[in-house]
Amino acid sequence: MSVAEQSIAGAEARGHGFLASSVGRKIVMAASGIVLFGFVTVHMIGNTQAYMGAKSLNAYAEFLHGMLHGGGIWIFRAVLLTATGLHVWSATTLTLDNLAARPVGYRAQQSVASTWASRTMRWSGVILAVFIVFHLLHLTTGQLHPAFKAPQGHEYFAYDNFVSGFKVPAVAAFYIVAQLCLGLHMWHGVWSFTQTLGLSHPRYEGLRRNFATGLTLLVVGVNISYPVAVITGFIH
Numbered sequence: 001m002s003v004a005e006q007s008i009a010g011a012e013a014r015g016h017g018f019l020a021s022s023v024g025r026k027i028v029m030a031a032s033g034i035v036l037f038g039f040v041t042v043h044m045i046g047n048t049q050a051y052m053g054a055k056s057l058n059a060y061a062e063f064l065h066g067m068l069h070g071g072g073i074w075i076f077r078a079v080l081l082t083a084t085g086l087h088v089w090s091a092t093t094l095t096l097d098n099l100a101a102r103p104v105g106y107r108a109q110q111s112v113a114s115t116w117a118s119r120t121m122r123w124s125g126v127i128l129a130v131f132i133v134f135h136l137l138h139l140t141t142g143q144l145h146p147a148f149k150a151p152q153g154h155e156y157f158a159y160d161n162f163v164s165g166f167k168v169p170a171v172a173a174f175y176i177v178a179q180l181c182l183g184l185h186m187w188h189g190v191w192s193f194t195q196t197l198g199l200s201h202p203r204y205e206g207l208r209r210n211f212a213t214g215l216t217l218l219v220v221g222v223n224i225s226y227p228v229a230v231i232t233g234f235i236h
């Protein structure tokens with residue numbers, strides 16, 4: 001079955017409800033995107049504890065794992081996993097539907113801005129997915145971190161893992177590249193979801209652009225500062 005045939009079959013299987021319509025799935029993509037951007041922003045702020053020293057970052061990790069007697073982090077993980085699943089599902093099915101509607105492609109229109117933006121969203125999204133898997137196996141479970149110190153009881157070693165993890169130049173470089181992809185993805189994402197939510201009135205154009213740019217620069221800038229701070233010896 002060709003991509004177009006698979007997508008048409010998929011669209012038929014989805015029926016005619018809210019989730020079958022492209023507008024419905026765009027709303028799902030926007031809503032799950034907002035949850036994920038909220039997480040990324042809070043995560044970036046939480047990690048600033050690394051600048052306060054080992055005690056602060058380790059205490060923060062202990063607090064996260066101890067919320068609601070250990071149940072809090074699982075509720076939080078379930079929300080994050082659901083949002084990620086819905087985001088990837090809506091993005092993939094919308095992409096396949098677009099391909100089916102335009103099986104031959106517009107060779108002459110490749111420079112059109114919206115086409116460039118959506119193509120960027122696809123590959124930055126794929127790199128981000130690879131980064132998230134790597135990141136979990138690196139700083140949460142430690143399989144891809146040769147010097148990983150696993151928690152002992154209620155004692156966490158997030159700071160040691162953070163410093164020894166970013167001391168490896170290839171790892172620091174990958175984190176930096178992934179944050180640049182996060183920046184591209186966030187910028188277009190915030191721009192698009194404010195449009196999906198109906199804020200595309202010319203009056204709000206400047207506000208939307210400044211919000212998307214400001215939030216992206218803040219999150220990406222602070223996130224990149226972490227591996228840079230370790231590589232330069234500022235955090236040790």
Ligand code: HEM
Pocket residue numbers: 040043047061073077080128132135136139140156158162175182223224226227
């Ligand atoms: C340079 C930037 C980043 C740093 C320094 C960082 C640091 C950390 C650390 C230290 C942990 C482990 C916390 C613990 O359990 O002790 C963690 C967990 C995690 N990070 Fe990041 N992170 C960064 C960027 C990101 C980004 C961009 C995402 C998502 C797009 C992300 C998603 C996660 C997730 C999902 C977890 C697991 C939370 C859980 O335990 O369920 N991180 N991060």
